Amino acid sequence: xxxTIFTLKTNREIAPDTYEMVFSGDTSSITAPGQFANIxxxxxxxxxxxxxxxxxxxxxxxxxKAVGVGTEDLTHSDEGTAxxxxxxxxxxxxxxxxxxxxxxxxxxxxxxxxxxxxxxKMRERGMTPAVALGFRTKEDAVYLDEYAALGCKVYVATExxxxxxxxxxxxxxxxxxxxxxxxxxxxxxxxxxxHSLEQLKxxxxxxxxxxxxxxGACMGCTVxxxxxxxxxxxxxxxxxxxxxxx
Amino acid sequence: xVNLNVSLAGVALKNPIIPASGTFGxxxxxxxxxxLDILGxxxxxxxxxxxxxxxxxxxxxxxYAGMLNAVGLQxxxxxxxxxxxxxxxxxxxxxxxxANIGGFSIEEYAENCRKLESVEQVKILEVxxxxxxxxxGGKNFGCDPKAAAEVxxxxxxxxxxxxxxxxxxxxxDIAEIARACEEAGADGLCLINxxxxxxxxxxxxxxxxANRTGGVSGGAVFPVALRMVWDVYEAVKIPIIGCxxxxxxxxxxxxxxAGAAAVEVGAANxxxxxxxxxxxxxxxxxxxxxxxxxxxxxxxxxxxx
Ligand SMILES: Cc1cc2nc3c(=O)[nH]c(=O)nc-3n(C[C@H](O)[C@H](O)[C@H](O)COP(=O)(O)OP(=O)(O)OC[C@H]3O[C@@H](n4cnc5c(N)ncnc54)[C@H](O)[C@@H]3O)c2cc1C
Ligand SMILES: Cc1cc2nc3c(=O)[nH]c(=O)nc-3n(C[C@H](O)[C@H](O)[C@H](O)COP(=O)(O)O)c2cc1C
Ligand code: FES
Numbered sequence: 001x002x003x004t005i006f007t008l009k010t011n012r013e014i015a016p017d018t019y020e021m022v023f024s025g026d027t028s029s030i031t032a033p034g035q036f037a038n039i040x041x042x043x044x045x046x047x048x049x050x051x052x053x054x055x056x057x058x059x060x061x062x063x064x065k066a067v068g069v070g071t072e073d074l075t076h077s078d079e080g081t082a083x084x085x086x087x088x089x090x091x092x093x094x095x096x097x098x099x100x101x102x103x104x105x106x107x108x109x110x111x112x113x114x115x116x117x118x119x120x121k122m123r124e125r126g127m128t129p130a131v132a133l134g135f136r137t138k139e140d141a142v143y144l145d146e147y148a149a150l151g152c153k154v155y156v157a158t159e160x161x162x163x164x165x166x167x168x169x170x171x172x173x174x175x176x177x178x179x180x181x182x183x184x185x186x187x188x189x190x191x192x193x194x195h196s197l198e199q200l201k202x203x204x205x206x207x208x209x210x211x212x213x214x215x216g217a218c219m220g221c222t223v224x225x226x227x228x229x230x231x232x233x234x235x236x237x238x239x240x241x242x243x244x245x246x
Numbered sequence: 247x248v249n250l251n252v253s254l255a256g257v258a259l260k261n262p263i264i265p266a267s268g269t270f271g272x273x274x275x276x277x278x279x280x281x282l283d284i285l286g287x288x289x290x291x292x293x294x295x296x297x298x299x300x301x302x303x304x305x306x307x308x309x310y311a312g313m314l315n316a317v318g319l320q321x322x323x324x325x326x327x328x329x330x331x332x333x334x335x336x337x338x339x340x341x342x343x344x345a346n347i348g349g350f351s352i353e354e355y356a357e358n359c360r361k362l363e364s365v366e367q368v369k370i371l372e373v374x375x376x377x378x379x380x381x382x383g384g385k386n387f388g389c390d391p392k393a394a395a396e397v398x399x400x401x402x403x404x405x406x407x408x409x410x411x412x413x414x415x416x417x418x419d420i421a422e423i424a425r426a427c428e429e430a431g432a433d434g435l436c437l438i439n440x441x442x443x444x445x446x447x448x449x450x451x452x453x454x455x456a457n458r459t460g461g462v463s464g465g466a467v468f469p470v471a472l473r474m475v476w477d478v479y480e481a482v483k484i485p486i487i488g489c490x491x492x493x494x495x496x497x498x499x500x501x502x503x504a505g506a507a508a509v510e511v512g513a514a515n516x517x518x519x520x521x522x523x524x525x526x527x528x529x530x531x532x533x534x535x536x537x538x539x540x541x542x543x544x545x546x547x548x549x550x551x
Contacts, residue, residue, distance in 0.1 A: 001278070003520065045464055045517060046308045086519070210306040212315060213516040216275045218268065219291070219320040220306040222299075229299050229320060234275070 001088055001215050002029035006037075006060065008081045015142050017066045018110065019075040020053075025085070027055045032092025033117025034185070034206055034238050037062065038214035040084040041070050047086065048074065049211055049233070051185070053113040054120055060087070063113035063142060089214050090237045093183050093204050095121045101181035101201065105131045105152075106169045106194055108186025112143045114206060118183055119152050128153060130179065134169035134190065138162035170194055182241075192246055203241045207232050248533040249540045250526075252286070252508050254485050255408035255433040257342050257369045259286035259508060262541060263498065263526050266489050266512035267292050267346035267372065267412075268317065272331040276515075277338035280523050286508060289344040289436075290331070292374050295354045297323035307445040307454040312464025312491070313513055314443055316457035319348050319377070324358050332365055342369035346412070347401075349373075349387075350380045355397050356404040363405055371407050372487075373397060376414035376439040388414035388439075391426035398430035408433035410487060413478075415467075416442045420474045421481035428482045436487040436510065437478060438471045464513040467491045472504050479505025479546050493521060495528035499536065502544035 006025035014020045030052055037060065038047040048070045053061045066075045077083075095118060105115040112133050119129040130153045135141045137160050147154045155172045156164030165171055169186070170193045173179055182203035184194050191205050209232040212220030216234030223232055225243040230236060250261035265276070267289040273282055282288065300320030307314040321327070324347075335343060345368040349355035355373060362368050375388035375397055387393045394411065401409050411427040413420055415438040424435055440461020445454040453459075471490025478486055488506025492498055493514035501509045514521040533541060 003279075003518075040517070044308065045311055045313050045513075046306070047517065084518075210304040212306045212313060212513075213269075213519070215519060217271045217519070218306075218315065218516050219271075219300060219317045220315055221303075222305075222317075222320055223303060224299065 001086055002026065003084070003086050004029075006083050006085045006087070008077055008079050008083070009059070011075070011077065011079055014063070015140050017075070018140070018142060019064050019066075021062045021064055021075070023060045023062070023083070024058055025060065025087075027057060027060050027087065029088030030055050030060070031088060032094065033121055034093035034114045035088055035090045036237065038086040038089055038211070039074065041073055044070050046212070047214060049089070049214055051114040051206070052117065054117040063110050065110050086214055090233060091235065093118050093206070093238055095125065097204070098181055098183070102178050103130070103181040103183060104173055104176070104179040105129055106173060106182050106184040106186070107131070108134045108169060108190040109136070109140065110142070111184065111186030111190075111206070114185050115183065116143055116146060119147060119150055123150055131155065132157070132169040132172040134158070134186070135163070136160070168193065170197060173197055173199070195241060195244060195246070200241065204238045205241065205244060206237050207239055208237065209233070248530045248538060250529060252542045254370060254487065254508055255410070257408060259342065261286045261526055261529065262502065262508040263522050263529070264289055264344065264487065264508055264510045265515055265522050266510035267374065269512045269515045272327065273335055273338050276519060279519050282339040283341060284526055285339070285341065285522060287342050287344050287370070288339065289346050289372055289510060290327070291321050292319050292346045292348040293321050293324050293327050293358065294319060294348045294350070295324055295358055297321065297326065302456040304454060304456055305460070307460060309443070309445065309462065309466060312462055312466035313516070314445060314455060314460035314462050315440070316455045316460035318457065324361050328361060328365060332367065335367060343367045344370045344372045344410075346372045346374055348377050349397075350377055352397055352400045356400040359401050359409075360404040363407070368407065370410055371401065371405060372410045372412050372436055373401055374412045374439065376412070376416075386414060386416070388423060389417050391423050394423050395426040395430035398427045398432045402431040410434040410436045412436040412439055414439045415470060415474055421477045424478040424482050428484050432484060434485040434487065435478060435482065436489060438467070438474050438490045441467055441470065463490065465491045465493055468497060472501060475501060475506050476504040479549065495525050495532045498525055498529070499532065499544060502541070503546070503548040505546045505549065507542070507545050
């Protein structure tokens with residue numbers, strides 16, 4: 001973890017109320033995709049946790065959806081605005097652990113963000129990531145071109161059938177019994193549905209919780225697991241299939 | 247050169263700044279960020295006899311200049327703390343440690359304190375009486391002067407270390423509780439714990455926090471805490487640790503002027519993990535500007551008879 005200043009470089013609306021925000025700053029604290037940044041906002045006491053989608057030395061990209069006062073302010077910030085950020089928080093996804101499996105990356109909505117960082121890491125290792133992305137409707141779809149450009153095999157589902165398969169990411173996974181491992185991020189009902197798929201031997205699930213600190217000090221984010229209480233911010237946000245309790 | 251030394255019931259602190267219980271764990275997370283030896287002391291997470299898994303999610307909400315928490319005293323239990331955290335604390339912090347103790351019966355408080363008797367680094371016991379008494383229909387020990395005094399007496403009989411009773415602000419007259427603790431033998435007081443509050447999600451029409459209510463802390467409670475420290479200072483002779491909404495060196499000075507001998511910093515650490523370090527670094531310059539040579543002279547300095 002590092003406390004550092006990030007400056008908003010570009011801010012682009014990529015879907016309704018959803019922004020791709022690129023920041024410049026010191027990214028040396030980021031060690032794995034699926035880690036998050038906890039961002040201080042003027043006039044707000046608590047920082048806002050946002051997954052790091054992908055990064056380079058000196059730049060970090062976040063996908064942010066405006067859902068409340070904080071994300072509203074954040075996404076309407078001007079380029080050049082400086083933010084106080086706790087960066088490189090949480091455990092992140094492990095790409096090492098998927099080596100002997102046939103993995104699928106499964107994202108719901110903005111769950112597509114951290115999985116893009118996973119896909120990038122997999123490409124660096126010469127793997128061809130298979131990605132299942134689910135959205136409510138075609139308009140909400142994000143990063144399809146980016147995943148394709150990276151050389152991923154992309155499957156899309158929308159709830160209303162306006163793009164790709166009509167249904168959910170679980171329908172895509174079920175249609176491909178060869179996938180036996182999942183790395184996923186998205187709304188809780190989606191995570192739960194994926195967790196119940198029998199074809200999956202194991203997997204990594206990214207969780208959300210309201211946070212007091214984001215770095216393990218306050219116990220505000222603890223969830224029960226089979227291995228005792230775990231802090232989503234420090235021991236997570238990635239939890240493993242066998243330890244999760246719903 | 248400003249002298250930042252203060253003393254709490256005979257325990258010497260190199261400065262009056264102390265991270266507050268529940269916002270600093272057992273020091274591990276912060277030790278990765280800065281050298282904890284700059285701190286006057288630190289108060290560890292409220293520790294109970296049995297391990298506690300705490301309340302359901304969500305436990306956290308936000309308010310203007312503050313936050314609410316309903317962590318529910320999640321902690322590994324006193325035996326695990328002594329076995330696993332105390333040896334680690336020995337590596338990361340070499341000053342006097344304040345052990346914050348929770349309990350749900352008078353016997354539990356006493357037993358927890360007894361177990362800490364032989365723990366060398368623990369120099370002060372901070373007894374959190376904002377806990378429900380399971381033997382009295384869940385009534386908070388800290389809301390009843392008689393119960394607060396009983397806990398104080400039981401703990402004093404169980405330890406030779408200085409005992410600071412940590413008071414809840416959720417009472418009509420905090421000075422009355424403070425006096426009861428002093429008469430029962432407390433060596434000092436710490437105030438305030440969080441103020442009971444709540445938030446409701448206007449879309450779902452449900453409380454934001456699963457536990458419905460939570461404790462409010464952060465800048466929003468500073469004037470309330472300050473006033474309570476003021477009242478208690480006028481009511482007792484024993485030293486007071488002032489706590490509630492402190493986030494700058496100026497806040498700490500104000501808290502001392504109201505009557506605090508030392509100052510705890512809570513929620514500010516969660517917003518900025520370097521909060522205590524920054525306050526300690528700002529302090530000498532601020533004292534110089536205010537013409538203060540010995541910071542301990544500030545205690546009660548705003549009371550003019
Ligand atoms: C590990 C992690 C990764 C995340 N990644 C992303 C991401 O990549 N893109 C994105 O758009 N959003 C992400 N979120 C969700 C994001 O944190 C919330 O949408 C945001 O905090 C809402 O703040 P607000 O002020 O707009 O909403 P409000 O409802 O006004 O917020 C009130 C309080 O509740 C908290 N809160 C509300 N919703 C959530 C939530 N879902 N999770 C955690 N805290 C919440 C806020 O932080 C704030 O403290 C992530 C959350 C977590 C925990
Ligand atoms: C997340 C959190 C957990 C806390 N846990 C404890 C605790 O275990 N024991 C205790 O005596 N006080 C606990 N407190 C109260 C603080 O120690 C402090 O008294 C209170 O928050 C007011 O100070 P502040 O405004 O600086 O935070 C907790 C506070 C917070 C924010
Ligand atoms: S948010 Fe504080 S421990 Fe996770």
